[in-house]
Structures are given as C-alpha cells and as structure tokens.
Amino acid sequence: MTAEEVAERLLVSQSKISRLENGRRSISQRDVRDLCGVYGVEDHRIVDSLMQMAKESRQQGWWHAFGDIPYSVYIGLETDAASLRIYEASVVPGILQTPGYATAVTEGSWPEATAAEIERRVQVRMRRQERITDPDNPLRLWAVIDESAVRRIVGTRATMCEQLEHLVQLSLQPYITVQILPFDVGAHPGMYGKFCILEFHDPQDASTVYLEGITSDLYLEKPSDVQVYSVMYEHLRMQALNAEQTRRFLLSAADEYRD
Template identity: 35%
Template sequence: MSGQDEAERISPTVRLRKVTRRIRQWRSEAGLPLEEVAPRLGWSKSKLGRYETGDTPIGPAEVMAIATVFGIPEEEREHYVGLAFQARQKGWWQRYGASTLASNFAEYVGLESEAGHVREFASDLIPGLLQTENYATDLMNAWIPRASPTVTRERADLRRQRQQRLHDEQPVQLSTVIHESGLRQLVGGTDVMREQLEHLVTMSELPHVTLQVLPFDAGAVPALGAPFIILSFPDQEDPDVPFADYLTGCVYIEDEDEVESYNLNYSALEQAALAPADSAEFITKLAGEL
C-alpha cells in the first residue's frame, strides 16, 4: 500500500474523539461546570455541551478559544488545534452517499479504519471483514427495502475497502468468535456458503487473524444473542470503543464500566470457544458437508 493510501486511511473520526475527550478533561481538571465556562466563551451552555460530546464537530478556532479560557500551555493547545483541523478533512469512506453508507455506520467505518485491533463476537452472521462478495451480496439482497443495483455495487466496493486493511503492510489485527449458528445459516445456497466457509479457513491462516468457533455444545455462554465489536487503537490514550448494531441503527459504548464489561465478556467467549486450530478443522468439516 502506498504512503498516500495509508494517509487516506487516517480517520477524522478518531481525531475528533481525541479533541472532544481532551476538552472535557480540561474542564474537569479546572473543576468548572458548563454553565460557568460557556459565558466566558460567549456561547450557550448547550453549544459548549454539543462540542464536548461531539454532536457538533468542533473546529480549530473553537478549540483555540476553549484552550485560552483554561490557560492551556501553547504546545498542548497547538497540538489539539491541529487535531481539530485534521478532523475536518474527509475520510475515504465519505465519498459514498447516504444511501450506501448511513451516517450512524459511517462513524463506525471511520473508527475501524484506524483501529489496531478489531474483536468481534458474531452470533448469526459471518463478520463483515471476512465475508465473501457472494455471501455479502445475498445478505444485502435479503434486506427490506431492497437496495438498488447501484447501491449494492457501492456497498460491495466499501466492503472491499474495509477488508483491504487485512492485507496492508501494517494490517489490522482481527480476532473473532463466531457462533456455530452463523456458520450453519445457509446464506445464498450451498455453493455460496461452501465458498464462504473455505474463505474463513484461508483467512484464519493469516498471522494477524484469530478465528474461533463457539459450538452449539458450549451451552449457555456470555453475551449469547448479543453480538458486538470492540475497536482498540494503536494510541494507548484512545479508549476501546465497543459497538453493537440493530435493525435500524447502532450504539457506541463509552462509559468506562460498560467498556470493561464488554472486554470481560469477549475474554470469556474466547475461553468458551474452540482453539483456533480446532476451529479451522471444525469449519473445514462443515464445508465438506455441503
């Protein structure tokens, strides 16, 4: 992958989260409530609150103003002003329209594009980063309302862009626990599903991909029926972000106690699942039965 391509994968979403987290910390360290800080800036309490949560993207000028009010040293101030500037640049995924990429999932793609480690518990589907084109297309065609051929092609291209990170010079690390029900769900018929299962085995051979199967006989396990993803980032200052979606939207988890709960649950799922080598053998057997 070229240096230019790698630069395009820098995520403005991650930059924005860094900035909003830091301005919240500035106010917390100063021990001042929103209603006391906002008048000093000439803003309403709600405006400052939206900047702190990221509901309204904050710009370099606003970061400069907040840093000045709190007396932040020049070097730190300029660092976060620079991040706010970078956060205004468009990510590679923003070339796709709203019909192809809903705004709530666009944030996920932005975070995933800079994650160093993706951990996913998949209960009834193959994880998106490991889906074949035929499998993914059949899934998309089953959704209601059905997407147009143009949108279907664009979503396929978007998925390929996301999956490319598994083949970069510095690839994302992927760990996944897939429930047996997801492996047996006959999406697209026997040929499509056999191809998909064989692809899983091939991908599991990559040194940065850890694939484990959670078989039916594992019984009751943590998070059963509640699939989720945890995104971890190279910068240790960036906290993990668990993600879960539902029929018409998705949620991001930021509360520290809840994030810890997701991490504990994923670790427990890894313990309950088959070892990677046994999982590859399990999937190979399933493919042979089709």
C-alpha cells in the same frame, strides 16, 4: 449550558449542536472559535490548538468517497485500531465476508435498498478488508462466530461454501484468529447479541466497545463497561473451538454445502 442554550447563542439549530456533540457532523474552525467564545475559553493557545485539530479532522477518510455511510464513525475507529475482538451471533463478520456473501447479507438485511445502494455497501465492506491485509500495519483480529452463522444459508450453497473456505484461508494468517462457538456449549455470555472491542496503538486512546443497532449505534468507553465485555469475550474464547478445530469444522461444513 444545554444544547438549546448554545444553539440560541450561536443562532444555529439545536440539531447542529447535537450532531457536533455526537460526532455525526464534522466541525469547522469557525465552529470551534464560536463555541470557545460561548464557553468562555480565553486561553488563545487552547483555542488555536483546537482549531488546528478541527482543520486536521476535516481531512476525510477513504469512506467519505462513498457518500453517507450509516456506520462511518465505526469505520474510522476500525481503520485506526491496532486490534479488534469480534463476537458475531448470526452472520460472518463483515470484515471477513466474501463479495458474494456480503451481497446476499445486504440484500436480505435491507430489503428496500436499491441495487445501487447494495453495491455501494458491498464496495465499502470490501474496502474495509484492506485493513487486515495491510503488510505494514495489519489489524490484529480475533473473531468468535456462533455456529448459527455457519448453518444459516446466506445466498446459495455455493456462496456458503466459498465463504467458509475463505474463512479457513484467512485464519491461517498469523494475525487473524477465527473460532466457532458450537451449539452444544449451551448458554453463553454472547446470547444477548453481537459486539466488538477495539483497541488502539496510542495508550491515550480509550478501548471502545461497539454495539451496532438498526437505526443508531452505541459506543462504550468507560473502563468498567469495557472490562465487562472483555471478560465476556474471554469466556466466549474459552468455550469456542480452538483455531485448528475451527478450521476442520469449517471445511467439513463447506463439504456439506458442496455436496
């Protein structure tokens, strides 16, 4: 059936069906029951199981308290992830940003946003960072950051100095690795843009590649797609400065901003 046909059968809008299919709207037990009826699912055990899953899925995560967050689907994945491999081309990854840097990035990236919207986005970003400092279940984080993120002045020089020193402190944690990809490596696999690879504790949960867009995001779960990005990431890690070289590089750049 097409989404149009399903919507006609249920007497709902086609956009509702589309949002349900894309995970942009939470699904109710009634929705599950009605959809099972339309699709001819007759096994009551399956229907009951799906309805229970729908009930549990409506127990909202912490981010819902902040209202409509454009990348809430990603936050849910990040919260559940066991490890995260990030490549950033022009800014420090959000999960590693200081409040001052996050504010400056948000103001520059969303010039039409109100002060309240900017504050809300920064609050969400800071709340996300609790995931990497969770003493019971820390996120295994590996970040490869292009040198352009170090050289681009976001906010003030003092903001940059604070941010780079913050990166150094975080990189000393045993479960966080930060590497800088210097300009002099030339062409590299990350030149087409940023991406991150999420992996989960449950082997039944597929690894996912997240590609952030301006108005919509892309999630890749096909093993062949994940493999391509995993190989790309290995090349980036090999070309980047190692962890100790990165710390020296960041401290040197911080000194330049301080002077």
